[in-house]
Amino acid sequence: MKNRSIINGDFVRKEAIDVGFDACGIVPLQPVNEAYSNVFLQWLHNIWHADMEFMRQYLEKRLNPRLLMSGRANAAVVTLLSYKCDEASFKDSLRLSRCAYGQDYHEVVKKKLHQLRRNIQQKNPKVHGRTFVDSAPIMERYWAVQAGLGWIGKSGMLISKQWGTFTFIGVLLLDAEVDGYDSPMNAEHCGTCNKCMEACPTKAIVAPKVVNANLCISYQTIERPRLEANGKSIREAEKTRCRYIFGCDICQNICPWNAKVPHHNHSQLTLQQELQQSNVDFWRNMNQDFFNEYFEHSTIARTGLQGMKNNVSIALNE
Numbered sequence: 001m002k003n004r005s006i007i008n009g010d011f012v013r014k015e016a017i018d019v020g021f022d023a024c025g026i027v028p029l030q031p032v033n034e035a036y037s038n039v040f041l042q043w044l045h046n047i048w049h050a051d052m053e054f055m056r057q058y059l060e061k062r063l064n065p066r067l068l069m070s071g072r073a074n075a076a077v078v079t080l081l082s083y084k085c086d087e088a089s090f091k092d093s094l095r096l097s098r099c100a101y102g103q104d105y106h107e108v109v110k111k112k113l114h115q116l117r118r119n120i121q122q123k124n125p126k127v128h129g130r131t132f133v134d135s136a137p138i139m140e141r142y143w144a145v146q147a148g149l150g151w152i153g154k155s156g157m158l159i160s161k162q163w164g165t166f167t168f169i170g171v172l173l174l175d176a177e178v179d180g181y182d183s184p185m186n187a188e189h190c191g192t193c194n195k196c197m198e199a200c201p202t203k204a205i206v207a208p209k210v211v212n213a214n215l216c217i218s219y220q221t222i223e224r225p226r227l228e229a230n231g232k233s234i235r236e237a238e239k240t241r242c243r244y245i246f247g248c249d250i251c252q253n254i255c256p257w258n259a260k261v262p263h264h265n266h267s268q269l270t271l272q273q274e275l276q277q278s279n280v281d282f283w284r285n286m287n288q289d290f291f292n293e294y295f296e297h298s299t300i301a302r303t304g305l306q307g308m309k310n311n312v313s314i315a316l317n318e
């Protein structure tokens with residue numbers, strides 16, 4: 001294509017692994033296909049994104065990421081970083097999603113994506129790139145499928161045959177052509193399994209691959225940690241939250257594709273020591289200064305101190 005650098009796909013994949021990612025695929029950007037777009041638009045129409053209004057923003061770019069980078073985005077390098085580990089036993093039977101055990105994954109994945117971009121630019125100085133981690137109008141799971149990294153399971157999570165569902169997805173958009181793209185994964189391997197849908201305590205998976213965020217514990221505890229728990233009484237909410245105070249891993253715990261996945265080896269994502277010792281009093285007695293300092297580099301910062309206190313109250317059915 002006119003005026004575009006051409007970079008070697010094998011080089012990019014090798015660099016991605018060298019900077020610490022567990023998997024990498026590369027895909028040419030096209031508008032998101034009609035079937036996936038329609039499901040997404042219907043999801044918005046049903047208000048199943050709850051009040052995450054950012055999901056409605058930049059809709060045109062979300063459905064056609066070629067419009068990003070001032071219209072020059074041409075290829076997506078999609079990366080996976082595993083955070084698979086055993087579920088920790090917290091005191092007072094509190095539970096946190098494994099995505100929160102270590103350093104904020106946005107920071108960890110971004111740093112690696114930036115390093116990957118620098119490595120690519122060292123060899124191809126004219127190439128520009130933009131990084132995305134769960135933040136901008138990029139449908140990460142869709143692009144991971146297009147890059148051959150897995151399929152979207154009935155839980156709505158990306159499933160990699162090698163790494164299961166406990167992965168963080170990073171995306172690096174490039175304004176270059178790539179010599180050697182990956183093929184999309186067209187096959188899906190959930191088969192007749194429905195375990196995630198059956199296990200979800202709030203029945204938030206309303207259809208295969210479709211999660212109503214209003215009902216999802218992850219949404220309730222991370223994005224909207226209100227004491228009124230979306231209109232339910234605390235007693236009602238407590239029953240279904242299964243003592244989660246941040247996120248929820250239930251639909252992932254049950255997924256057979258996670259059974260044989262090895263533990264990750266990323267030191268930044270291992271359970272922080274102080275968190276391991278946390279109990280009800282740890283959260284109840286916490287002051288803002290401690291929270292700001294201790295969770296500055298944690299995804300728990302998103303929920304805020306009062307949000308975590310609210311989540312603990314609900315978990316305890318107070």
Ligand code: SF4
Pocket residue numbers: 199200201202203204205211215216217218247248249250251252
């Ligand atoms: S994260 Fe929890 S509440 Fe949300 S869909 Fe999965 S099992 Fe259900």
Ligand code: SF4
Pocket residue numbers: 153154155156159189190193194195196197251254255256257
């Ligand atoms: S639990 Fe079963 S249905 Fe759900 S995502 Fe995993 S394999 Fe698919």
